Amino acid sequence: MLEVHGLHKSFLLPDRTRMPVLEISELVVPAGEQAVLIGESGCGKTTLLHCIAGITAADAGSIKIDGIEITRLSESGRDRVRASKIGYVFQTFNLLAGFTALENVRLGMTFASGAKDRQRAVAMLERVGLGDRLHHKPSALSVGQQQRVAVARALVNRPKLLLADEPTANVDPANQQKIIDLIRECCDENRIALLMVTHSMHVAEQFERVIRLEEINHAVRDVLLESAE
Amino acid sequence: MNLITIAFRNMQQRGLASALTMISMALGVALVVVVLSISWIIKESFDRNSNVGYHLIVGAKGGALQLALNTVFYLSQPIEVIPYEEYLEFLPGDDGRPNEIKRVGGWIAEPERKGIFSSYTRGGFAIPVCLGDYVGRFRVVATKPEFFEKLRYGKAADQEYRFESGRNFQVYSPEHGYFEAVVGSRVAREMGISVGDTVKTTHGDPEGEGHGQPFTVVGVLAPTGTPNDRAVFINLEGFYLIDGHARAFEDEAHPDAEKVYVEPELPPGQPPPLPLEKRDLTAVLVKAGQPMFAVHMARPINKRLRTQAVSPVKEVTNMLEMFVDPVRNALLAVTIVVCLVSAVSILVSIYNSMNERRRDIAVMRALGARRDVVLMIVLLESMLIAFSGGALGWVAGHGLAALASPLVEQRTGIQIGFLSSITWVELTLVPGIVILATIAGIVPALAAYRTDVSRHLT
Ligand SMILES: Nc1ncnc2c1ncn2[C@@H]1O[C@H](COP(=O)(O)OP(=O)(O)OP(=O)(O)O)[C@@H](O)[C@H]1O
Ligand SMILES: [Mg+2]
Numbered sequence: 001m002l003e004v005h006g007l008h009k010s011f012l013l014p015d016r017t018r019m020p021v022l023e024i025s026e027l028v029v030p031a032g033e034q035a036v037l038i039g040e041s042g043c044g045k046t047t048l049l050h051c052i053a054g055i056t057a058a059d060a061g062s063i064k065i066d067g068i069e070i071t072r073l074s075e076s077g078r079d080r081v082r083a084s085k086i087g088y089v090f091q092t093f094n095l096l097a098g099f100t101a102l103e104n105v106r107l108g109m110t111f112a113s114g115a116k117d118r119q120r121a122v123a124m125l126e127r128v129g130l131g132d133r134l135h136h137k138p139s140a141l142s143v144g145q146q147q148r149v150a151v152a153r154a155l156v157n158r159p160k161l162l163l164a165d166e167p168t169a170n171v172d173p174a175n176q177q178k179i180i181d182l183i184r185e186c187c188d189e190n191r192i193a194l195l196m197v198t199h200s201m202h203v204a205e206q207f208e209r210v211i212r213l214e215e216i217n218h219a220v221r222d223v224l225l226e227s228a229e
Numbered sequence: 230m231n232l233i234t235i236a237f238r239n240m241q242q243r244g245l246a247s248a249l250t251m252i253s254m255a256l257g258v259a260l261v262v263v264v265l266s267i268s269w270i271i272k273e274s275f276d277r278n279s280n281v282g283y284h285l286i287v288g289a290k291g292g293a294l295q296l297a298l299n300t301v302f303y304l305s306q307p308i309e310v311i312p313y314e315e316y317l318e319f320l321p322g323d324d325g326r327p328n329e330i331k332r333v334g335g336w337i338a339e340p341e342r343k344g345i346f347s348s349y350t351r352g353g354f355a356i357p358v359c360l361g362d363y364v365g366r367f368r369v370v371a372t373k374p375e376f377f378e379k380l381r382y383g384k385a386a387d388q389e390y391r392f393e394s395g396r397n398f399q400v401y402s403p404e405h406g407y408f409e410a411v412v413g414s415r416v417a418r419e420m421g422i423s424v425g426d427t428v429k430t431t432h433g434d435p436e437g438e439g440h441g442q443p444f445t446v447v448g449v450l451a452p453t454g455t456p457n458d459r460a461v462f463i464n465l466e467g468f469y470l471i472d473g474h475a476r477a478f479e480d481e482a483h484p485d486a487e488k489v490y491v492e493p494e495l496p497p498g499q500p501p502p503l504p505l506e507k508r509d510l511t512a513v514l515v516k517a518g519q520p521m522f523a524v525h526m527a528r529p530i531n532k533r534l535r536t537q538a539v540s541p542v543k544e545v546t547n548m549l550e551m552f553v554d555p556v557r558n559a560l561l562a563v564t565i566v567v568c569l570v571s572a573v574s575i576l577v578s579i580y581n582s583m584n585e586r587r588r589d590i591a592v593m594r595a596l597g598a599r600r601d602v603v604l605m606i607v608l609l610e611s612m613l614i615a616f617s618g619g620a621l622g623w624v625a626g627h628g629l630a631a632l633a634s635p636l637v638e639q640r641t642g643i644q645i646g647f648l649s650s651i652t653w654v655e656l657t658l659v660p661g662i663v664i665l666a667t668i669a670g671i672v673p674a675l676a677a678y679r680t681d682v683s684r685h686l687t
Contacts, residue, residue: 050683055595076599083597092687094592098242106230111597116230153596165687 001031001193002052002161007061009044009051010219021047023218024061027211031160034187034194036204039213045197048213049163052195053086054078066160083112087154087192089164089183093146095138101125101149102134108153124152128182144175148182155186162187164196168203180206232602236609239589243582247614250571250578254618254666255625257567258658262626264564265655268557270637274454275545275553281514282386283354284523285538287311287319287530288512293537297544299360300512302456303368307361311535313508318344319355319515334493335504349526352518354379359468360511362430364461367416369430371468374398377411380514382455390457393417395424395448398464401499402447407467410444413460414452422446428461432473442471469503476507561654568662571618575611576669583676590677591685604678611670612663619659 009022021044029035039045050056052063054070057078063070066085070078082088087108095104105121125134128148130141138146147167154162164183168176180203187194196207204210240247281301288296289309298305314337317326326344330337344350356376362369370376377390377397398409412422422428427443444463452458468474493501515538517523523540530538590603598606 047683050686053595055686056683076601079594079597079599082595086597088595090592090595090686094588094595094686096238096589096592098238098589103230103238107235107593108596110230110232110235111593111599111602 001033001066002027002029002195003062003064004028004052005062007048007051007063008059009047009056010059020219022051022058024048024216025218027216029161029193029195029209031193032187032191033209034184034207035196035209035211036207037195037197037211037213038199038204039217041199043213044217044219045213046165048217049088049165049195049197052161053088053163054082079111080113084114084157085160087157087159087162089147089150089154089162089167091166091169093138093150093170095146095149095153097138100135100137101130101141101145101152104138104149105153105156108156112157114157121152121156124156125149127186128152144171144178147171147175147179151179151183151186155190155192158190159192161193161195164194166197166199169199176200176203232606232609233613235593236606236613239586239606239610240613243578246578246582250575251614251618251621253574254568254571254615254662255622257564257571258619258622258662259626259629260567260622261561261564261658262623262655263629264557264560265652266626266630268553268560269652271553271557272549275549280384280386281541282381283356283514283516284520284540285515285517285526285530286512286541287315287515287536287538289535290537293539294544294548296512296537296539297541298548300358300514301541301545303360303370303460304456308511310359310509310511311513313357313505313510315533315536316355316357316510316513319346319350319513320344321347321350321353321355321518323347325350330491330505331494333502333505333508334491335508336488336490336506338487338489340489340491346515346526346530349517349522350515353516353522354514355516356380356514357465357510358512358514359465359474359509362432362463362468364412364416364428364430365420367413367420367459367461369461369463369468370457371463371465373465374400376462377450379516382453382457388453390453391451392448393451395446398447398462400464400466401496405445405447406500407464407470407502408442408444409447409464409467411448411450411462412446413450413458413462415458416461417449422449424449430461430463430471442467466502469508475503476509568665572615572662572665572669575614575666576672579607579611579670579673580676583673586677587680587685590680591682594680594682595686600678603680604674607674607677608667608670611666611673615663615666616659619662623655623659 004024004027007022007024008020010018010020013019037045047056051058058071061071065081068081070081073081096107099107102121102125105124106118109116109121122134125131128151130145130148130152133141133145138149141149162183167183168179171179183194183196186192198204286296286300288300289311291309295305295308299308317329320326320329323343325347327341330340354375356373356379359371360368374397380390382388382390393414398411401407402409410428416422424446426446428446429443444467450457495501517526527538530536593603
C-alpha cells in the first residue's frame with residue numbers, strides 16, 4: 001500500500017545551506033497493516049508523513065501510494081491522490097471552528113472525487129459514537145469528541161492509508177485508549193493501512209510493527225554522529 | 230458541501246466583520262441608487278416639460294434661458310415685455326391678425342394686413358402669456374382659453390389638459406365678465422381653492438401690493454406633473470383691466486401717421502377690453518405648421534427690433550447639460566469612490582482574517598483541496614459579501630425611493646414605483662460591485678493560494 005524508496009528531503013535554511021532531514025532507503029507498509037512510527041522529537045516524523053501525504057514535495061526518491069508514484073505527480077495531482085486515498089489525523093485535530101461536526105466530516109468529502117452523500121458522513125459519525133452530536137460546533141465538543149470527529153473526517157472517504165500524527169497527544173489518558181482502539185478498529189474494518197506517530201511507549205507496545213525512524217533515517221544518524229564528534 | 234456553502238460558513242464565522250463590510254457596501258449601493266433615482270426624477274420632470282407642445286417662445290431680447298425658465302417652469306425673475314403687436318404677427322392664417330385687431334380695437338398700423346409669420350403658423354397656433362403676478366406664492370399666468378384647448382403635455386406632448394372640476398375660463402362670460410380663473414391642482418390643494426372661490430392677484434412678487442380686482446375660479450386642473458400644477462391661470466383680458474397692467478408710458482400710443490384707430494366689434498352689453506396700443510406681453514408660445522418652419526422662423530424673429538425666438542427644448546436640454554448633468558456626474562463620481570472604498574474594505578477585512586484562517590486553509594489543503602480551490606473559496610466569499618451587500622443596498626435604495634414617492638409625486642407629479650427609475654447604469658451596479666469585489670478578493674485569495682500547508686499543520 002505504501003512503498004517508500006530512497007527518499008531524500010532537506011530544508012533550505014535561512015543561511016542558504018541545506019539541512020537534510022530525511023534519507024530513507026526503504027519503508028513499506030502493506031495494505032491493512034498497522035504500524036507505529038516512533039522517534040525523538042525533531043527526527044523527521046511529521047516531515048515524513050507530509051511527504052507521504054504529498055503535502056510537501058520530496059527532493060528525491062520514490063513514494064508509491066496504492067501503486068501510484070506520487071513523486072512524479074504535479075502538486076494538484078498529489079492533492080487528488082491525498083483527497084481520495086489518504087486520511088490524515090492531526091495532533092491538534094484541526095477541526096474547522098465555523099463548521100459543525102457533520103460539516104467538518106462532509107468537508108472531508110468535498111475535495112475528493114467520490115460520492116458526496118450526506119448519509120455516509122452521518123453514518124461515519126455514528127460509527128465513532130457521535131450520532132447525537134452532528135450539529136455541534138467543535139467548541140461545543142469535548143476534546144475526545146473532537147478527535148473522534150477528526151477520525152471520522154479522515155476515514156469518510158474510505159482511504160487506503162491513514163496517517164495519524166500523535167492523535168492522542170492532546171487527549172487525556174482515559175480517552176487515549178478509546179481513540180487508539182477506534183482508529184485501529186476502523187482501519188481493520190476497511191483494511192486501511194495505518195501509519196501512526198506516537199511518543200507514548202504504552203501506545204507503541206500495542207502494535208506488532210514498530211518503526212524507529214532513527215534506525216531507517218540516515219539523515220538523522222549523520223546528524224547524531226556529527227553532534228557526537 | 231459545495232464551495233459556496235464553505236465560503237458562506239467562512240463569512241458567517243467572521244459575522245461582525247462580514248456584516249460591517251456588507252453594510253458599508255450596501256450603503257454605497259443605496260447611495261448610488263438614490264442618486265440615480267433623483268437624477269432620473271429631475272431628468273424625467275424636465276423631459277416631461279421640455280416637450281411643451283410648441284416650438285418656440287417669442288419674447289423680449291435678453292437672456293434666452295431666463296425666458297425659457299420663466300415661460301416653461303414659471304421660475305426665475307420676471308423679464309422684459311414685448312408689445313401686443315408682435316403677437317399679432319404670429320396669428321395663423323390671412324385673417325388671424327385682422328380679426329384679433331377688430332376684436333380688441335385700438336390704434337394700430339395696417340389693420341388689414343396679415344401677420345408677417347402667419348403663413349408659418351398656419352395649422353399651428355400662437356398663444357400670448359403675461360407673467361409677473363402672484364396668488365399667494367404661486368405664479369399667475371394670464372393667457373387665452375386656447376392655452377388649455379390647444380396645448381398638450383406629457384413626454385410625447387399628446388395629453389390634453391383635463392379639469393378635475395369646473396371648466397376652462399372664457400374670454401367673456403355674462404356672470405363673471407372678463408374675470409375668470411383656473412387653478413393648477415397643487416394650488417387648489419395647498420390653498421384650499423375650489424370652483425366658485427375668488428382669487429386676488431398681487432403684483433410683482435408674493436409680497437407685492439394687492440390688486441383690488443378678484444377673479445372667480447371656474448375650474449381646477451387635474452394633476453399633470455408639469456409646472457402648470459403650480460400656477461393660477463387668469464383671463465388675459467381681465468389681467469389687462471387690472472390697475473397698473475396697462476402700458477404706463479404710452480410713447481407709442483400717440484397715433485403717428487401710420488396708425489389708425491379701429492373700433493372694437495363688441496357683442497351688446499360687453500364692456501370694451503384694453504385697447505391694443507396699451508397692451509404688453511411676456512411671451513408668445515408659437516407652434517409652427519411644420520417643425521421645419523420653426524427653424525426658418527427663428528432668424529427673422531431674432532432680426533426684429535424687440536423679439537427673440539427661443540426653443541424651449543434646446544434651452545432645457547442645455548440647462549440639463551450645463552447644470553444638472555455635472556451635478557449628477559459629480560455625485561456619481563462620489564458614489565463610485567464610496568463603492569471602491571467598500572471594495573477595498575472587503576479586501577482589508579478578508580486579508581486581516583487571513584492569519585487566523587491560514588490553519589483552516591492548510592487543513593482543507595490537507596483534506597485534498599487544490600490550491601485553486603482554496604483560492605476560489607476566498608474569492609467566493611468576497612463575491613458573496615459584495616453580492617449580498619449590493620443586493621441589500623439596491624433594495625434599500627429603491628425602497629427609500631418608493632417611500633419618498635408620495636412626496637415626490639406631490640411635488641413633481643412624477644410617480645416612482647419600486648422599479649420605475651431603473652436605468653442601465655443601475656443594472657450594471659450589482660454585477661459591477663461583484664466584479665470589483667472579486668478583483669479586491671484576489672489579494673487575500675492569492676494569500677490563501679500561497680499558504681504553506683506543512684507550516685500551518687500540526
Ligand atoms: N519548514 C521547515 N524549514 C526548516 N526546517 C524544518 C522545517 N520543518 C521542519 N524542519 C526541521 O526538520 C526537522 C524535523 O521536523 P519534524 O517536524 O518532522 O520533526 P518531528 O519528528 O515531527 O518532531 P516532533 O516529534 O517534535 O513532532 C526538525 O529539525 C525541524 O526543525
Ligand atoms: Mg511532529
